[in-house]
Amino acid sequence: MNTDASFEIFLVAPPGLESLLCAEALEKGFTGATVTPGGVTLTGGWPDVWRANLTLRGASRVLARIGSIRVMHLAQLDKRARKFPWADTLRPDVPIRVDVTCKASRIYHAGAATQRIETALKESLGATIAADAPLRLMARIEDDLCTFSLDTSGEPLHKRGHKEAVGKAPMRETLASLFLRQCGYTGDEPLVDPMCGSGTFVIEAAEIAKGLNPGRSRSFAFDQFASFDADLWQQMRRAAPPVTTTCHYYGSDRDTGAIRMSTANAERAGVGDITTFRHAAVSDLIRPEGPPGLVMVNPPYGTRIGEKKLLFAVYGALGKTLLERFSGWRVGMVTTDLGLAKASALPFAPPMAPVSHGGLRIHLLQTGALR
Structure with a gap:
């Protein structure tokens, strides 16, 4: 071969x-x-x-x-x-x-x-x-x-092989990682997701910090090809030992089922030791001790989950909590609705062009360090 x-x-x-x-x-x-x-x-x-x-x-x-x-x-x-x-x-x-x-x-x-x-x-x-x-x-x-x-992939690559449980409108891991990159995230700062769902942003951030390969736990179509070299592949998979990180990664959600899901998913992914998931509404969000980092959040949009009218209050409460308690932190928000994002009163820069995801057009909004 x-x-x-x-x-x-x-x-x-x-x-x-x-x-x-x-x-x-x-x-x-x-x-x-x-x-x-x-x-x-x-x-x-x-x-x-x-x-x-x-x-x-x-x-x-x-x-x-x-x-x-x-x-x-x-x-x-x-x-x-x-x-x-x-x-x-x-x-x-x-x-x-x-x-x-x-x-x-x-x-x-x-x-x-x-x-x-x-x-x-x-x-x-x-x-x-x-x-x-x-x-x-x-x-x-x-x-x-x-x-x-x-x-050569077979199953789409967002299926990392760790997530058995997902929420109602999950963010694909591949998309989450690109949004983290757009926000300048490299793994050397803490991350908080106050609406974590099944834990995608928190787990991706923790994997990046540990230097874990995203495809380490799954199989691929290429292992059925005549050109496949099993010995060389095993050498490649063993080549990268995990990195030690001093940072921690936090998720919270008002849904206790989401907390159970995200905790189990993080354990399967091998990042349970550097992640913490807590049952809490956004208004009860606690700022972690230590240096500031990135708040990354994918709130409900109203197009698939819940009534949009009710969401204005949710976005407002999220923005109020972050502005009051997260001075020095940056915020990345994924949403389909710029009107809902505006209700947060967060100082977002102009949004990047929308991205198609699950039939929706979603925007990534970012702030600088909150004052």
Whole structure:
């Protein structure tokens, strides 16, 4: 198996947050990472693919672009797909599904193109095609060029493998980590989430502080590829011992069920020793002793949870508590509703462009150090 072969790797990011993911990739040593619409592109080999899945907190998926063929018509696609070196990457004993998109090409019928590629896989590799297969081959036919990509992640990367319990409107871990990065969070300061739900922001912050790899507890689609080297992968997983931190990370919520959830999730993630979750309304929020840090909060929006009218008082109480008790702390707030955010009376800078999340358009609002 040639682990040195180089190809294009595409890191999928939430639209609008590509530059944050690119900064993380460069920070983690992925040289040549560049922003492209919908994600980040870099060049590397299979070990880079594995390391990206293991270490990048903000990527939604990691795609490996394993090659391309020029195709003007379906007969040509049929012939050239049969000659493609599938066995370099795929195993005949692992079922696969095929997704095709066509754009600005003489081949415009995605269904017919899918059929040709599936037949090529069956007849040249001996592969089994299954609509529910965990492995996914994507073919994009654009300007008469068919590019083959493999989804190397499998389950979306926000599924870290630690969170068995989630709240009503959970923040995805990948998105939470990018918002933390946008707020300048690096792990060397305390964090408070006064509406912690299932604990996503607190747990992400604590994992960052400990230097824990986000993919350390889960499996990936790439371990079913012919190009997979199990020994090299195990070396990679063992390479990063946890870092000791003197900071602590706090969550509170008025829902006792949320506190049970977040406490259990933090224990599973291996950060129970540096996290504390407490049952409390926002008006009872206690400022931790020690240096100031970051308050990171994802309050209810009113679009899915609760009545919006009632939320103005909640945002108002949150803002009042932070302004009275959290001098020197910065605040990051995620919301769909700038009117609700305004009700907090917190001194937010102009919001960054909205980001799509679960069918909603959400804003990240930030303050400087509160006075």
